[in-house]
Amino acid sequence: MTDKFRVRFAPSPTGELHVGNARTALFNWMFARHHKGTFILRIEDTDETRSALAYQVNLLSDLQWLGLDWDEGPHKGGAYGPYKQSERLAIYAEHLKKLEKANLVYPCYCTEEELEEERQALILSKRMPRYLGKCRDLTAKQRREKEAAGRKPSFRFKVPELIIEFTDLIRGTMKFDSAAIGDFIIVRSNGMPAYNFAVVIDDFLMDITHVIRGEDHLSNTALQIMLYQAFGFMPPVFAHHSLILGRDRAKLSKRHGSVSVGEFRSQGILPAALMNYLGLLGSSFTEAREILNREEMIADFSLERASKSGAVFSEEKLRWLNAVYIRQSSADDLLEMLHPFLKEAGIDTSLLNVDKLNPIIDLVKNDITTLAEIGSNINIFFDEKYSMSSEAKHVLEKEGALNVVKTFAAYLQETNAADSDLYPAGIKYVKEKTGAGGRDLFMPIRAALTGKVHGPELDKIFALIGKDATLKRIKAIL
């Protein structure tokens, strides 16, 4: 095996970054960092109709948000560039020529309609749908005729007859019979390289040592190995990890709900929590715990611990992890991430100073699962956001409830106790004066103070709201 470690994440910018791809990126990144190797980002944008610059921009920002920094790639450069396939077209053309010269490739003039017909016919006759090599033995004259008729050829690789064998780092020995594989297209009729062709060339030229990717590429590997052999290239080590599944155990897709990094980001999932969860999914760490920061994950990462079977994505567990991360975060760090969510909740953070906001966040962070929940939990601390829920109203309608609230207000107005004593002394006073205790004592005060029946400890709430606001709120009720 190699003592050098160069791995890559090679997404195509044709949509939002899917958590499955993010996990592949994470595995590659952890592998590189663990082995003090190089993590390369390559953009596979050879599908002109599906690729969009906006997706690429999005992709890079999602990766950065997750903290998956690359050593070579867009915005970063490197000795093996360019790192966008659309900028490497000359390289692919040159390699096509090599194969042509070796007589390992031929032009195919079939139209997509013709190919589709052939495919359907094969399916109907219950045979394997694959290209049968119609254009493989065209004469020079026949080719000239097709060209003259205005047909642009694609180029197909002449699949040799052999058994392809390779060792997968996660799955062990893999064996494929090329008889089941039809001559496949390596360059499309529009001149763009096809996936299997471009990856092989790029992975070799970029000196990739380990290809870590999803199980969905397992059968592609056979085609790619044939190409490595045709070029006389030394293939890298392959490792195919399992896929992320939806509830129904089918490959996780949009119909299963939220699947993109961007969606979780806007729902208020912390990048560290998503990273941690993705690292845990379909894998495990040797540590007996499940909450690990990035350094711990890197230190403990091993492909040997990657599971071979697919893993169902559990949003429940992600949310649990997220809540843990929120609770563990400092108010300063949270505030940074909370900005867009506070804004959305209609709270103008620019008007508030950190000294006031931080203690509130420190209290509220214990009650939220995602950052997006901040609004409904923080409202009780702002007079202009204060509102009475129907449950709270109900509490105040109970026998004696209003009297408790009134007595509390009366105490606050008359006392000259120090601020820190206000709440405990007030409660004691109300208890003695009204005889109320437990639920009957605290719930009316909670309802009056916050307009809600749930929330953090009352003494802490009171300390943050203060005497004046409390009196104002009670007056509004009476």
Next chain:
RNA sequence: GGUCCCAUCGUCUAGUGGUUAGGACGCUGGCCUCUCACGCCGGAGACAGGAGUUCAACUCUCCUUGGGACUACCA
């Protein structure tokens, strides 16, 4: 249909021939003298089935069953 991959609680997993099959999420009972949450203590919950190999199989082999991926001029 063909090729390939996979199989431990509902879910994610530990386990590498001898264990009361462990943990986490979720569910659930109790405790924390206001609620919700947190936390703590407890509970229910799994080796898909069948043959072998072996003194001994969750663990090794084979078959069955079940699930999945691929089968594009997408990656």
